[in-house]
Amino acid sequence: MKVAIMGFGVVGSGVAELFAKNHNRIVSNSTQSELELKYILDIRDFPDSPFAHMMIKDFNIILDDPEVGIVVETMGGLKPAYDFVSACLKAKKSVVTSNKELVAEKGYELLTLAEENGVNFLFEASVGGGIPIIRPISQCLAANEIAEIAGILNGTTNFILTKMINEGMSFADALKLAQQYGYAESNPAADIEGTDACRKICILASLSFGRHVYPDEVYTEGITKLTSADVEYAKNWGGVVKLIARAGRVDNGKIFAMVSPAFVKESSQLASVDDVFNAILVRGDATGDVVFYGRGAGKMPTASAVVADVIDCAKHTAKKKLFGWDDSQKDYVVDYRTLTVSLYVRVSAVGKTAEIKKQLEAKLPGIKYLVRNAAPENEFAFVTPEMPEKDIKEKLSEVEGISILGTIRITDY
Ligand code: HSE
Numbered sequence: 001m002k003v004a005i006m007g008f009g010v011v012g013s014g015v016a017e018l019f020a021k022n023h024n025r026i027v028s029n030s031t032q033s034e035l036e037l038k039y040i041l042d043i044r045d046f047p048d049s050p051f052a053h054m055m056i057k058d059f060n061i062i063l064d065d066p067e068v069g070i071v072v073e074t075m076g077g078l079k080p081a082y083d084f085v086s087a088c089l090k091a092k093k094s095v096v097t098s099n100k101e102l103v104a105e106k107g108y109e110l111l112t113l114a115e116e117n118g119v120n121f122l123f124e125a126s127v128g129g130g131i132p133i134i135r136p137i138s139q140c141l142a143a144n145e146i147a148e149i150a151g152i153l154n155g156t157t158n159f160i161l162t163k164m165i166n167e168g169m170s171f172a173d174a175l176k177l178a179q180q181y182g183y184a185e186s187n188p189a190a191d192i193e194g195t196d197a198c199r200k201i202c203i204l205a206s207l208s209f210g211r212h213v214y215p216d217e218v219y220t221e222g223i224t225k226l227t228s229a230d231v232e233y234a235k236n237w238g239g240v241v242k243l244i245a246r247a248g249r250v251d252n253g254k255i256f257a258m259v260s261p262a263f264v265k266e267s268s269q270l271a272s273v274d275d276v277f278n279a280i281l282v283r284g285d286a287t288g289d290v291v292f293y294g295r296g297a298g299k300m301p302t303a304s305a306v307v308a309d310v311i312d313c314a315k316h317t318a319k320k321k322l323f324g325w326d327d328s329q330k331d332y333v334v335d336y337r338t339l340t341v342s343l344y345v346r347v348s349a350v351g352k353t354a355e356i357k358k359q360l361e362a363k364l365p366g367i368k369y370l371v372r373n374a375a376p377e378n379e380f381a382f383v384t385p386e387m388p389e390k391d392i393k394e395k396l397s398e399v400e401g402i403s404i405l406g407t408i409r410i411t412d413y
Pocket of ligand 1 (some may be wrong): 128153
């Protein structure tokens with residue numbers, strides 16, 4: 001069987017290299033007598049690449065070649081990836097992708113198309129880079145009702161936060177370094193604004209809870225508003241700030257899903273996940289908490305997940321793997337403001353602090369104050385008791401003499 005790669009960027013070139021490096025092992029694991037790379041599609045020229053002889057620019061060469069049974073899509077983005085992938089599935093070629101935007105936006109449609117054509121559409125690499133997570137959720141944890149998933153799903157932001165916290169590096173320098181290492185998206189706004197993590201939690205939520213969750217249904221907040229003051233207050237609280245993507249079941253068959261910075265306790269397994277590493281905690285009713293940890297971005301870890309899917313496609317040519325989810329439903333994802341939370345709040349006082357604290361304590365009985373070194377005289381921070389987020393925000397808006405500098409959700413992972 002022949003394989004084609006569409007997109008010779010960081011991940012696509014890693015796939016070609018891994019294919020060449022571990023060829024014998026890959027073929028023997030595929031149970032095929034041969035599994036060969038035949039084409040690499042890219043609009044750019046790579047005359048010095050060891051794969052130059054496979055380079056093509058015309059997608060139709062792949063589409064029209066009956067020898068090509070598996071197509072790897074590592075182009076990223078929706079255009080032209082969506083059209084190319086749809087055409088391959090209709091032509092009864094299995095597709096493997098690392099493209100989280102494609103799966104988050106078009107997953108249900110493409111899984112249905114794959115089903116109709118008796119081929120596979122696999123995307124292990126779309127979440128968590130080299131960490132096995134799609135297959136564990138769909139197979140190894142298949143006997144569980146999954147209550148909740150929480151993860152550090154973006155390597156770039158975790159790398160930036162780690163460098164800022166542990167090495168005092170500036171945000172800009174840390175981002176530059178992440179780009180040099182090939183962790184960041186071509187437009188790193190997708191990383192730092194939380195969009196990338198949002199796409200990944202959409203995929204995990206769709207798989208875990210059974211209905212497609214679209215990115216525009218998920219409240220998403222990135223790390224651009226975080227300050228070193230927040231990091232210090234988190235330390236005083238007994239934890240760290242992480243960008244956490246999470247989703248879980250609520251009542252009436254609905255779910256919640258969101259991405260935002262969150263306080264994570266020092267004792268949590270997520271707290272010690274540093275640099276480009278990702279971790280995904282899955283809360284099953286039979287297993288309890290299970291945590292998957294590893295390199296969430298980068299060329300070879302992601303290529304590893306892609307090639308494993310290629311092997312799986314090669315092994316399932318006669319019988320398609322049964323795997324997928326249902327279409328979305330209106331109001332399936334609840335409004336995050338109705339969820340019960342506890343918030344860290346940092347404020348600037350424009351009146352007498354003692355007076356303001358009295359008002360706060362009357363409105364939010366049980367709030368706990370946090371301290372940090374060298375805080376400006378008019379700044380203070382506290383953690384609210386648990387209540388629906390919209391109620392906390394409403395009560396805060398009624399307090400006279402404060403300007404809110406930042407709020408961060410507290411987690412219990
Ligand atoms: N930009 C992504 C990240 C790449 O930093 O996690 C892997 O999806």
